[in-house]
Amino acid sequence: MNGIKILFKEKLSRFYALFLIFLIPVLIIANSLWRINVYQNNMNQELTNKTQIVAAILSSSISDISTNIDTLQQKLVSIKQANKEIDEINFLRSSDVGFSIANSTNSENQGVIISDADLAKINTSGQPLVRSYVDKSQKPQKRFWLAANPVKSADGSTMGILTVRINTDEIDAISRTTITQSLVLLVFTVFIVFLLLINYFRFFEYFVNFRKIQQLDKMKDEFISMVSHEVKTPLATVKGYLDMMFQGLIGKYDENTRQHLQKISANINRLDILVSELLDVSRLEQERMQFDMQPADASKVIANVINEIGDQAKNKGLTLEHNVPKQLPPVFVDPDRLHQVVENLVGNAIKYTPSGKISIDYVLDKGDLKISVKDTGIGMSVEDSKRLFERFYRIKNEKTTDISGTGLGLWISKTIANHMNGDIVFESKENVGSKFTLILPFIKE
Numbered sequence: 001m002n003g004i005k006i007l008f009k010e011k012l013s014r015f016y017a018l019f020l021i022f023l024i025p026v027l028i029i030a031n032s033l034w035r036i037n038v039y040q041n042n043m044n045q046e047l048t049n050k051t052q053i054v055a056a057i058l059s060s061s062i063s064d065i066s067t068n069i070d071t072l073q074q075k076l077v078s079i080k081q082a083n084k085e086i087d088e089i090n091f092l093r094s095s096d097v098g099f100s101i102a103n104s105t106n107s108e109n110q111g112v113i114i115s116d117a118d119l120a121k122i123n124t125s126g127q128p129l130v131r132s133y134v135d136k137s138q139k140p141q142k143r144f145w146l147a148a149n150p151v152k153s154a155d156g157s158t159m160g161i162l163t164v165r166i167n168t169d170e171i172d173a174i175s176r177t178t179i180t181q182s183l184v185l186l187v188f189t190v191f192i193v194f195l196l197l198i199n200y201f202r203f204f205e206y207f208v209n210f211r212k213i214q215q216l217d218k219m220k221d222e223f224i225s226m227v228s229h230e231v232k233t234p235l236a237t238v239k240g241y242l243d244m245m246f247q248g249l250i251g252k253y254d255e256n257t258r259q260h261l262q263k264i265s266a267n268i269n270r271l272d273i274l275v276s277e278l279l280d281v282s283r284l285e286q287e288r289m290q291f292d293m294q295p296a297d298a299s300k301v302i303a304n305v306i307n308e309i310g311d312q313a314k315n316k317g318l319t320l321e322h323n324v325p326k327q328l329p330p331v332f333v334d335p336d337r338l339h340q341v342v343e344n345l346v347g348n349a350i351k352y353t354p355s356g357k358i359s360i361d362y363v364l365d366k367g368d369l370k371i372s373v374k375d376t377g378i379g380m381s382v383e384d385s386k387r388l389f390e391r392f393y394r395i396k397n398e399k400t401t402d403i404s405g406t407g408l409g410l411w412i413s414k415t416i417a418n419h420m421n422g423d424i425v426f427e428s429k430e431n432v433g434s435k436f437t438l439i440l441p442f443i444k445e
């Protein structure tokens, strides 16, 4: 059920990402095109106004000479020559058949009769008119603005209509370049956004994978926890029976059988340690390990550890030096967990020291109690020691091949120390020895 939910969520998020990849560029394009359209409309409005003003000024400037055809003709020609934007000026008079062109800067227009509803409207209403049109007969096509303005005499009567044709070549060219530049910029922007989105999509994939890995990791933890628990019970039963056999409670054995039993027992112990360490790892990772924190004397814990595993050192012919007084300033810890950490450090020292000495010392340093376990063992190189506190990490060389272990002890110890507000540090030299120091803040009076 959970799986289906996750799958659905994943599908949905993927769809969402794809949706964004298309939607965002489309929105950018739409916005730019809309902006260009607004710009063009504004431009046209601006041109309409300008054309109107030009036409209005011209009509008022010719109103007093409009009766004199020759003077008017000269004036219109000179105005056109002075302004290259002005393409054509006509002066129309109303007649019975429509409007006849009385004066024109274009000699071909002279005398042409035009019947146009718009012109009639201007004549009657006295209101000017501006419009743009495209001259398709010219190649390339040309856009013009045409303003038609009534020319009024001093008494207000309409004497004729002045039409001014303005070509907007230059302005249109500027508009075209502006629009082209905007479009190029648009393509560029969309391209970059597209790249960014693709990147986002990839990042998103990583995120999905990361979540999957997290889930797998959790499943692995649960699996380890389950298996360890299941193995622990039969192991305890086997150990119980072995103990009874050693105590002679189940019959008698000759020396040979006893040696075999001892081998079985040693291997069962190894298995037991492995399972315990796996359980500790899963408890620590899932934050399920209980810490019964209380003030405790570390010297008692150290004495207990030595009591328990001191024999292992003796059996290997190692000297175990114990330089810790009977009482130390109290530390705030879980005594059982502290026992486990010290046992681990001393156990390692015994395990990785073929001959020589192991010494346990202490220092009080600025509110910290530092307990060190120093050995004259195989030590380790700087390179090998880099990953020392990682789970399952064991240094592999000819000196360690015959020593069994899981590579979990130091990780567990350091994590437990951290949980008790402490830490573990170390120094080591290959073939000389190692010194592991457990640091715990002591309780101040």
Ligand SMILES: Nc1ncnc2c1ncn2[C@@H]1O[C@H](COP(=O)(O)OP(=O)(O)O)[C@@H](O)[C@H]1O
Binding pocket: 348, 349, 352, 375, 377, 378, 379, 380, 388, 393, 394, 395, 396, 400, 404, 405, 406, 407, 408, 409, 410, 411, 434
């Ligand atoms: N006192 C030590 N001297 C030399 N090497 C050590 C010592 N303690 C730990 N190591 C190295 O660190 C590795 C990890 O230690 P640990 O986590 O206790 O795992 P394990 O003892 O099960 O191998 C060991 O395999 C060993 O190579």
Ligand SMILES: [Mg+2]
Binding pocket: 344, 347, 348, 405, 409, 410
């Ligand atoms: Mg160990």
